[in-house]
Amino acid sequence: MEIKKLTIIIGLFDIIIIIALFVIYGPFHQFRNWFVTTSLATGNHKYFANILYSDKNILDALKDNTLSELNENTIASDIIFDNSLKDNYESIYEEQILNRDENALYKLIEIDEKNYSGYLVAIYDASKIELVTSKYVDLGGQILSDFSKDENAVVAINASGFSINEKKIIPTGTVIENGKIKSIGAVNKHGGGLIGFNKDNVLVLTTESAEEAIKNGMEDAVTFGPFLIINGQSTKVSGNGGWGYANRTAIGQRKDGIVLFLVIDGRGANNSDGISIADMISIFERYGAYNAANLDGGGSSTLTINGNLINDPRGYNYTGQRYIPNAWMLIK
Numbered sequence: 001m002e003i004k005k006l007t008i009i010i011g012l013f014d015i016i017i018i019i020a021l022f023v024i025y026g027p028f029h030q031f032r033n034w035f036v037t038t039s040l041a042t043g044n045h046k047y048f049a050n051i052l053y054s055d056k057n058i059l060d061a062l063k064d065n066t067l068s069e070l071n072e073n074t075i076a077s078d079i080i081f082d083n084s085l086k087d088n089y090e091s092i093y094e095e096q097i098l099n100r101d102e103n104a105l106y107k108l109i110e111i112d113e114k115n116y117s118g119y120l121v122a123i124y125d126a127s128k129i130e131l132v133t134s135k136y137v138d139l140g141g142q143i144l145s146d147f148s149k150d151e152n153a154v155v156a157i158n159a160s161g162f163s164i165n166e167k168k169i170i171p172t173g174t175v176i177e178n179g180k181i182k183s184i185g186a187v188n189k190h191g192g193g194l195i196g197f198n199k200d201n202v203l204v205l206t207t208e209s210a211e212e213a214i215k216n217g218m219e220d221a222v223t224f225g226p227f228l229i230i231n232g233q234s235t236k237v238s239g240n241g242g243w244g245y246a247n248r249t250a251i252g253q254r255k256d257g258i259v260l261f262l263v264i265d266g267r268g269a270n271n272s273d274g275i276s277i278a279d280m281i282s283i284f285e286r287y288g289a290y291n292a293a294n295l296d297g298g299g300s301s302t303l304t305i306n307g308n309l310i311n312d313p314r315g316y317n318y319t320g321q322r323y324i325p326n327a328w329m330l331i332k
Contacts, residue, residue, distance in 0.1 A: 064238065064239050065238060065239030065240050065241060065242040066237075066238045066239070066241070066242050067191075067226060067235050067236065067237045067238070067241040067242060067243075067277060068235065068236040068237075069191055069192070069225070069226050069227050069235050070227065070230045070233055070235060072230045072231060072233070073204070073205065073206040073207065073208065073230070074202070074203070074204045074205045074206060074230060074231060074291050075231050076198055076200060076202040076204060076217075078231060078232075078255065078290065079200075079202045079203075079253065079255060079256075079257055079290065080255065080256065080257070081126075081201075081256065081257035082256040082257065083124060083125070083256075083257070085098075085100070085102060086098045086099075091286070093286045093287050093288070094288065096109050096122075096287075097109075097122045097254070097258060097287060097288065100122075100124070104124060105123070105124060105125065105128070105154055105155075105330065105332070106121050106122060106123045106124065106154065106155050106305075106330060107121070107122045107124075108120075108121055108305065108310070109121070109122065111262075111264065111283065113279075115245075115272070115273045116245075116264050116265070116266070116272045116273060116274060116275045116279065117264070117265060117270050117271065117272040118262070118263050118264035118265050118272065118275070118303075118311060119262075119263050119303055119310060119311060120260060120261070120262050120283070120287060121155055121157075121260070121261040121262075121303070121305075122258055122259070122260060122287075123155065123258065123259040123260075123261065123330050124258055126197065126201035126202075126203070126253065126257055126258075126259050127201045128330050128331055128332065129197060129201075129259060129328060129329070129330055129331075130220060130328075130329050130331055131159060131175070131176075131177055131196065131197075131220035131221070131222065131326060131327075131328055131329075132147075132151050132153075132177075132326060132327055132329050132331075133171075133175065133177060133182060133183075133325060133326045134147050134324070134325055134326060134327075135150070137168070137169055137171075137325045137326070138167075138168050138169075139167055139168075140164070140167050140168070140169050140323050141162070141169040141323040141324050141325045142323060142324065143302075143320075143321035143322070143323055143324070144156055144157075144158060144302040144303075144304050144309070144321055144324060144327055145302075145304050145307055145308065145309045145321060146307075147324070147327060148304045148307050148327065148329060149307035151329055151331060152331060152332070153304070153307070153327075153329035153330060153331050154305065154306060154329075154330045154331065154332060155261065155303075155304070155305050155329070155330040156303070156304045156327045156328065156329040156330070157249050157251070157261045157263055157295070157302065157303050157304075157327060157328050158249050158295065158296055158300045158301060158302050158324045158327055158328075159222045159224075159295055159296065159324075159325075159326045159327050159328050160172050160173075160175060160222040160223070160224065160295075160296060160324075160325055160326050161173075161186070161188070161190065161224055161295075161296040161300075162185070162186065162296070162324065162325050163185070163186040169323065169324075169325045170183075170185040170186050170325070171183055171185045171186070171222065171223075171325045171326060172185060172186050172187075172188050172190070172222075172223055172224060172296070173185065173186070173187070173188035173194075173222070173223025173224070174194065174210040174221070174222075174223050175221070175222055175223070175326065176194070176196060176210055176213065176214060176218055176219070176220060176221040176222075177219075177220055178219060178220070179199075179214055179218070179219050180214070181210050181211075181214070184210075188223045188224065188225070190224050190225045190226065190294070191225035191226035191227070192205070192223070192224055192225015192226045192227045192293055192294065193205065193206055193207040193208070193223065193225060193227070194206050194207075194208065194210065194213050194218065194221040194222070194223055195221060195222055195223070195224055195225075195227075195251065195293045195295070196213075196218055196219070196220045196221025196222065197218075197219055197220050197221070198216070198217040198218050198219055199217045199219055200217065201257070202253070202257075203251065203252070203253035203259065203291050204217075204218060204221070204291075205227045205230055205291055205293050206218075222295070222326065224293065224294065224295050224296060225293060225294055226241075226243075226277065226293070226294055227292075227293045227294075228250065228252070228277070228280060228281050228284060228289075228292040228293055228294060229252065229281065229284055229285070229289050229290065229291055229292040230291055231290065231291065232255070232290050234281050234285060235277075235281060237277060237278040237281065239278070240276035240277065240278055240279075241276055241277030241278050242277075243276065243277045244274075244276065245266065245273055245274035245275060245276050246266045246267070246274040246275070246297050246298055247263075247264060247265055247266035247267060247269070247272075247274055247297050247298055247299065247300075247301040247313065247314065248262075248263075248264050248266070248274070248275050248280060248294065248295075248297035248301055249261075249262065249263050249264075249294075249295040249296060249297055249300070249301040249302070249303075250262040250280055250284070250292060250293060250294050250295055251292065251293060251295060251328060252284045252287075252289035252290075252291060252292030252293070253289065253290060253291050253292075254287075254288045254289055254290055255288070255290040256288075260284065260287060260289055260292070261303070261328065262280065262283060262284070263301050263302065263303040263310075263311050264280070264301065265301070265311050265312050265313075265314070266298075266301070266314065267314040267315070267316065268314065269311070269312035269313070269314045269319075270311075270312050277294065280292075280294065295328075296324075298315065299313055299314060299315030299316075299318070299322045300313070300322050300324055301313060302321055302322070302324070309321065
């Protein structure tokens with residue numbers, strides 16, 4: 001009897017192994033594409049891809065999942081600010097954005113799809129959005145809930161990517177605050193370019209140098225990417241875009257000037273597997289973004305309202321908020 005049970009167990013184990021090998025190395029490449037692109041999109045776990053796949057398999061996965069950013073900069077004059085209340089809506093998504101209290105500063109909208117969940121925040125007065133650097137940036141930064149309380153921010157999301165040199169946290173690329181270069185840090189490897197607001201409160205996405213951008217009116221900006229939508233045209237994406245699925249933060253602006261903060265959970269938080277670049281573009285398209293760009297993601301993706309943590313930040317080996325160097329904040 002014991003031998004029979006052992007034979008059954010070994011047989012089941014063999015079946016599981018065969019199924020696993022079929023999923024990993026079989027003729028259908030969904031798992032390979034997901035695993036490779038998601039691993040390579042992380043900051044510290046890119047080596048995961050090489051554990052299961054050869055260099056050729058990795059290259060094949062990347063060929064199946066690509067994005068081609070538009071070679072354009074934002075046309076700021078296309079944004080015509082309109083804060084008037086509306087009675088008629090073209091879609092349920094327009095109603096979610098535009099149906100609001102007359103004096104509302106923002107509106108929180110839940111995003112709940114089959115494989116991902118998170119939040120979209122519509123901000124009705126772009127002039128109240130500021131990029132703020134943590135006063136503890138040379139000591140490792142701050143978690144967003146503490147950071148946003150210090151600044152009395154109504155709404156806040158993480159902004160720059162970063163690297164860490166000893167205790168100092170170094171933002172990715174160039175940071176501009178109040179029309180001046182705040183810092184020049186780690187090299188940007190995420191596509192895109194400068195993402196920020198000009199003197200007229202227009203969200204500008206540009207590949208200009210920091211000096212050129214400031215000359216053209218840029219007030220606050222961070223370096224990151226990729227750009228998702230420019231002047232109403234979406235980045236062309238094949239497969240998942242090559243960035244896999246992860247927690248993500250992004251920022252956009254509609255043609256009527258309403259700003260959109262997007263934060264999606266991942267790595268199992270709230271049953272969310274994370275979101276692809278392609279899916280992020282789809283969200284911004286349906287909510288009417290005219291310009292939109294990806295910000296730092298992964299364990300950094302965080303949203304607070306009145307200093308309270310709203311989403312569920314998670315890394316691969318920890319839960320809870322990550323220390324960050326700066327944030328986009330809605331401040332009264």
